[in-house]
Amino acid sequence: MNELVPTHETGSASLAEPLWKIRWKLIRRGIAQNWEIFKESRIGMLGIILIIAFGIFGAMWPIMINTVWDPMVYDPVVGFDPMTMHPSPPSATHLFGTDPIGRDILAQLMYSTGREFLLGVLSAVITVVIGTAVGTAAAYYGGFIDTFFMRIADIILLFPFIPLLVVIGSMVRLSFLPFAVIMGVLGGFGGITIILKAQALSVSVRPYIDAARIAGGSDFHIIVSHIIPNVLPLSFLYMMFSVTSAILSEATLSFFGVLNIDMSWGMMIHTADVAGYLFDFAKYWWLWAPAGLAITLFCAAFYMVGRGLDEVVNPRLRKR
Amino acid sequence: MRRYVFGRLGQVILTLLIYVTLVYFLMQAMPGDITMMYLSNPKIPQAAREELRKQLGLDQSLFMQYFSYMKNFFRGELGVSFSQYPKPVWDILMEKLPRTFVLFLTANVLSFYIGFVLGKVIAWRRGRAIDYAATVVGITFWTAFYPLLALVVIWLFAYNLKWLPLNQFIDPRLWSTAPFTANQVFGNMVSGAAIVAIGIFLISYYLLRGLKPSRRSRVYAWSLAAALVAAVLVIAARKGMLIYIWDITRHMILPVLTLTLINFAGTMLLMRDSMLETVQEDYVLAARAKGLPDHVVRDRYAARTALLPTVTSLVLSLASSMSGGMVTETMFSWPGLGQTLFTAALSNDYPLATGALAFTGIFLLIAHFIADILYAVLDPRITYTGQSDV
Numbered sequence: 001m002n003e004l005v006p007t008h009e010t011g012s013a014s015l016a017e018p019l020w021k022i023r024w025k026l027i028r029r030g031i032a033q034n035w036e037i038f039k040e041s042r043i044g045m046l047g048i049i050l051i052i053a054f055g056i057f058g059a060m061w062p063i064m065i066n067t068v069w070d071p072m073v074y075d076p077v078v079g080f081d082p083m084t085m086h087p088s089p090p091s092a093t094h095l096f097g098t099d100p101i102g103r104d105i106l107a108q109l110m111y112s113t114g115r116e117f118l119l120g121v122l123s124a125v126i127t128v129v130i131g132t133a134v135g136t137a138a139a140y141y142g143g144f145i146d147t148f149f150m151r152i153a154d155i156i157l158l159f160p161f162i163p164l165l166v167v168i169g170s171m172v173r174l175s176f177l178p179f180a181v182i183m184g185v186l187g188g189f190g191g192i193t194i195i196l197k198a199q200a201l202s203v204s205v206r207p208y209i210d211a212a213r214i215a216g217g218s219d220f221h222i223i224v225s226h227i228i229p230n231v232l233p234l235s236f237l238y239m240m241f242s243v244t245s246a247i248l249s250e251a252t253l254s255f256f257g258v259l260n261i262d263m264s265w266g267m268m269i270h271t272a273d274v275a276g277y278l279f280d281f282a283k284y285w286w287l288w289a290p291a292g293l294a295i296t297l298f299c300a301a302f303y304m305v306g307r308g309l310d311e312v313v314n315p316r317l318r319k320r
Numbered sequence: 321m322r323r324y325v326f327g328r329l330g331q332v333i334l335t336l337l338i339y340v341t342l343v344y345f346l347m348q349a350m351p352g353d354i355t356m357m358y359l360s361n362p363k364i365p366q367a368a369r370e371e372l373r374k375q376l377g378l379d380q381s382l383f384m385q386y387f388s389y390m391k392n393f394f395r396g397e398l399g400v401s402f403s404q405y406p407k408p409v410w411d412i413l414m415e416k417l418p419r420t421f422v423l424f425l426t427a428n429v430l431s432f433y434i435g436f437v438l439g440k441v442i443a444w445r446r447g448r449a450i451d452y453a454a455t456v457v458g459i460t461f462w463t464a465f466y467p468l469l470a471l472v473v474i475w476l477f478a479y480n481l482k483w484l485p486l487n488q489f490i491d492p493r494l495w496s497t498a499p500f501t502a503n504q505v506f507g508n509m510v511s512g513a514a515i516v517a518i519g520i521f522l523i524s525y526y527l528l529r530g531l532k533p534s535r536r537s538r539v540y541a542w543s544l545a546a547a548l549v550a551a552v553l554v555i556a557a558r559k560g561m562l563i564y565i566w567d568i569t570r571h572m573i574l575p576v577l578t579l580t581l582i583n584f585a586g587t588m589l590l591m592r593d594s595m596l597e598t599v600q601e602d603y604v605l606a607a608r609a610k611g612l613p614d615h616v617v618r619d620r621y622a623a624r625t626a627l628l629p630t631v632t633s634l635v636l637s638l639a640s641s642m643s644g645g646m647v648t649e650t651m652f653s654w655p656g657l658g659q660t661l662f663t664a665a666l667s668n669d670y671p672l673a674t675g676a677l678a679f680t681g682i683f684l685l686i687a688h689f690i691a692d693i694l695y696a697v698l699d700p701r702i703t704y705t706g707q708s709d710v
């Protein structure tokens with residue numbers, strides 16, 4: 001197992017350099033080595049490039065609205081352009097056209113990018129924190145804790161997420177943050193726990209764990225500084241996949257109109273659908289194509305990075 | 321083996337109880353009850369609503385309500401739908417279940433098979449153009465925005481090219497004079513397809529084994545398979561069902577295509593990774609050194625071992641493919657469980673939504689159970705709880 005963040009204990013305190021400097025050097029060397037492996041994967045690099053492109057695109061939003069665009073016309077939620085009929089096809093003033101109620105598609109697209117990043121990363125971080133903590137605890141303590149959390153994971157694996165969230169959403173309209181938290185928690189106690197537990201189990205039987213215990217390390221110390229660093233690369237890998245699933249779920253639920261979100265890519269397609277423009281599919285392409293492509297490319301980008309990381313974490317997948 | 325199956329069955333029943341309990345309390349936690357439906361109706365005053373609550377037992381403690389719900393649930397009494405008023409929920413769900421079953425089974429089997437074949441091919445040719453192309457295309461479909469993909473498929477094949485019907489699952493003009501119900505035809509379709517599948521499996525197993533099947537056995541195999549399909553079709557035609565089967569099949573093609581496109585990449589990518597690990601094993605090297613043909617090494621040595629982790633992931637992905645199925649059903653107006661659940665949830669039809677959600681869970685639970693047993697049969701390393709009677 002190759003480590004993304006190796007944190008070797010150095011033990012003696014009488015070194016020339018302070019301990020944190022040595023650790024920092026080791027972390028930097030580890031990242032540099034893993035980056036070399038990651039660069040080999042073309043799929044992973046494609047994903048990174050796409051994510052950076054989306055990042056730049058999203059970062060342009062505050063610049064554009066504060067300098068070039070008039071907020072009255074280009075506001076993604078309440079903007080309106082009185083100069084043309086809506087929806088208007090792409091033109092010089094509206095590069096991607098306008099939606100049925102006169103809002104600029106490009107502005108909506110840019111505004112949503114940052115929020116999709118926030119949603120995906122927030123729910124993925126929650127998933128991974130819960131999954132890592134529960135998975136390592138289940139592997140280290142075993143017994144009741146293990147059985148309890150594994151059964152919970154089994155039940156969550158059984159839940160069809162989207163129907164469940166449709167039912168919840170149709171009764172209490174979830175807004176942005178609660179939705180991200182629900183996705184994160186459901187993911188965290190679900191399948192990821194089982195995978196991370198298996199990894200933690202293979203770490204916790206290694207000799208250095210015994211050595212740490214004999215040296216007088218507490219359970220908490222062993223879990224935090226010996227097991228978790230060795231599980232983290234895998235957690236990081238599954239974080240990428242969690243981003244994909246969170247954003248796809250958000251888009252699907254927004255499309256069906258059961259979320260209380262003012263603007264997102266799924267919402268843009270929902271607006272076009274409710275106003276009836278999706279029936280004339282090819283004629284009004286600018287209403288659905290930019291948002292649909294953005295969702296697919298954004299999710300694919302994170303998935304591809306996950307594939308690239310897979311080759312770092314799992315040496316057997318690398319090129320011979 | 322028997323003990324393993326019974327042990328799993330016990331776990332399944334326990335999980336089912338927990339699942340139904342969770343669904344029940346989830347629904348209870350939602351704001352409002354049935355009397356809120358009449359809040360805006362001036363003809364039903366406060367006192368009448370209180371009386372209604374009493375009659376329906378809503379004034380009892382939550383615990384008592386839960387008990388009576390569970391008791392009724394296992395008797396098959398799920399209450400009456402609000403939106404289709406006098407119809408019991410059970411009848412509605414029983415009518416929809418086979419349609420979801422057929423769609424789910426066909427799409428999953430198809431996408432698993434396609435993913436398996438593509439995965440082993442691209443792993444065998446890793447690093448070549450086909451590997452990258454298949455991976456990128458697969459990931460794009462895997463992360464595609466389902467509702468939009470469904471719309472694109474409908475627009476392309478049904479609206480633009482007019483090859484296939486737009487939506488629904490039968491043509492009402494044809495079925496108004498039909499002597500069968502749709503579900504009878506469905507039942508016959510499933511059993512017919514199962515007979516053909518088993519027959520073709522047996523034929524290929526007995527006639528096309530060896531390293532290089534002879535020309536004669538190939539001819540035999542193909543003609544036997546053709547005869548089997550023809551026999552099934554003739555039986556269907558004699559019963560007068562053929563035209564109806566054709567109608568359902570025509571309506572099924574687009575939803576199945578959409579679901580397959582969404583799902584195949586998951587299996588494909590896993591199969592690829594799993595194959596990359598098995599091709600480095602010594603026995604694969606030994607098989608090559610013996611001089612066996614390339615495709616034999618690939619299909620019979622590497623792919624068979626690589627299949628196991630893929631089956632595990634199939635079990636884990638059943639729930640998400642059900643989610644995709646629900647979206648697909650809604651987009652294609654395919655009147656199955658998913659669409660029912662969706663419309664019930666949006667029209668605040670609590671009993672129907674609860675029932676549909678519970679049924680989706682039961683359906684998945686049974687699918688899990690079957691996949692688990694299948695896995696135990698496939699993998700000799702699985703240790704059963706009772707070792708003696710294996």
